[in-house]
Amino acid sequence: MDLFTNHSLTPHHTFGLEVRTAFFVEIKTEEELRQALSQCTPPALLLGGGSNILFTRDWPGTVVHMQLKGREVISEKEGTVLIAAGAGENWHDLVLWTLDQNLGGIENLSLIPGSAGAAPIQNIGAYGVELTDVFDHLEAMDLQTGEIHTFDREACRFGYRDSIFKNELKGRYAIIRVFLRLQKDPVVNTGYGAIREVLVQKGIDQPTIRDVSEAVIGIRRSKLPDPAVLGNAGSFFKNPEVEAGQLKMLLTEFPNIVHYPLPGGRAKIPAGWLIEQAGWKGKRVGNTGCHAQQALVLVNYGGATGDEVWAHAQTVARSVKEKFGVELTAEVNIL
Numbered sequence: 001m002d003l004f005t006n007h008s009l010t011p012h013h014t015f016g017l018e019v020r021t022a023f024f025v026e027i028k029t030e031e032e033l034r035q036a037l038s039q040c041t042p043p044a045l046l047l048g049g050g051s052n053i054l055f056t057r058d059w060p061g062t063v064v065h066m067q068l069k070g071r072e073v074i075s076e077k078e079g080t081v082l083i084a085a086g087a088g089e090n091w092h093d094l095v096l097w098t099l100d101q102n103l104g105g106i107e108n109l110s111l112i113p114g115s116a117g118a119a120p121i122q123n124i125g126a127y128g129v130e131l132t133d134v135f136d137h138l139e140a141m142d143l144q145t146g147e148i149h150t151f152d153r154e155a156c157r158f159g160y161r162d163s164i165f166k167n168e169l170k171g172r173y174a175i176i177r178v179f180l181r182l183q184k185d186p187v188v189n190t191g192y193g194a195i196r197e198v199l200v201q202k203g204i205d206q207p208t209i210r211d212v213s214e215a216v217i218g219i220r221r222s223k224l225p226d227p228a229v230l231g232n233a234g235s236f237f238k239n240p241e242v243e244a245g246q247l248k249m250l251l252t253e254f255p256n257i258v259h260y261p262l263p264g265g266r267a268k269i270p271a272g273w274l275i276e277q278a279g280w281k282g283k284r285v286g287n288t289g290c291h292a293q294q295a296l297v298l299v300n301y302g303g304a305t306g307d308e309v310w311a312h313a314q315t316v317a318r319s320v321k322e323k324f325g326v327e328l329t330a331e332v333n334i335l
């Protein structure tokens, strides 16, 4: 187990802020994790790729870097294959590995940064697919006892960018292995308009999972800033959901409001659209701001502090609330 003191976190999170941790430990096995959790200086922070985190301060305790690797086919059943991935596997590398074996199900989730172990935490999703669609179960270590528990899909209580690990069980478990059930004879999901457009442009009418993955990668590269170039953590806020009554009022005042119907007359409104309408798209404030192509992505133009980014996020949320009466909540974990 590699232990470092007064360690820089700058290369370990995608906002690229100048932050440090008192202790930093690299975990490669279950036993190392158990040992580290029982001996480390608190508070402990489990870290994957750091792509869904905003540090507003130096970390006073121990950052536990989840590097448990391994991916394998576990079993096959009725045209499906159960695969397992260690928490420290890079998510996109895992997607590419499944494509190599012609296993379908996560191609729409190509190029999402971060680790396999963090994927269930917020039920990652993109382009019409969420982790829950292919999720079978996971194994997690109880941080108090070191025992391994299994959680099936129901136990994870997945929701929109949400799971039990962000709520009742927040900070209680370290996810160590994730099991996904993929299709041997995949049916691709091209329901998302932008994917269809790319496939049409390329003249592909019988797309394979690799075609879909490549389309998604192309779209993402054209729309989202690369954290290696411009620090960010992807969508900063969740897309808010409004009740039927509030939607009616909003439509009266803003007839062009973009919204996607949900059951019971409720609707989801793209947070990026609200932020753009509030005038923040492409606006820079000090060393931070809302990205020019996707207002929902807050960026570090270089030298930003976590406090500065968080203050800007709160200003943006307040102005959306004033204009539309709609509350924005952070998708990113604020630490």
Ligand SMILES: Cc1cc2nc3c(=O)[nH]c(=O)nc-3n(C[C@H](O)[C@H](O)[C@H](O)COP(=O)(O)OP(=O)(O)OC[C@H]3O[C@@H](n4cnc5c(N)ncnc54)[C@H](O)[C@@H]3O)c2cc1C
Pocket (backbone or CB within 6 Å): 014, 045, 046, 047, 048, 049, 050, 051, 052, 053, 066, 087, 112, 113, 114, 115, 116, 117, 118, 119, 121, 122, 123, 124, 125, 126, 173, 174, 175, 176, 224, 225, 226, 227, 232, 233, 234, 235, 333
């Ligand atoms: C450019 C960009 C684009 C993005 N696009 C998307 C997208 O399309 N869809 C989407 O859903 N997300 C997206 N994200 C957000 C992010 O990639 C995902 O949330 C990802 O799952 C985070 O993984 P991570 O390993 O980086 O987690 P981290 O940021 O390291 O951690 C996130 C949280 O999970 C906890 N955690 C990490 N690993 C474990 C573990 N093994 N056990 C228990 N807790 C753990 C951490 O303590 C923290 O609370 C994007 C981010 C960026 C930067």
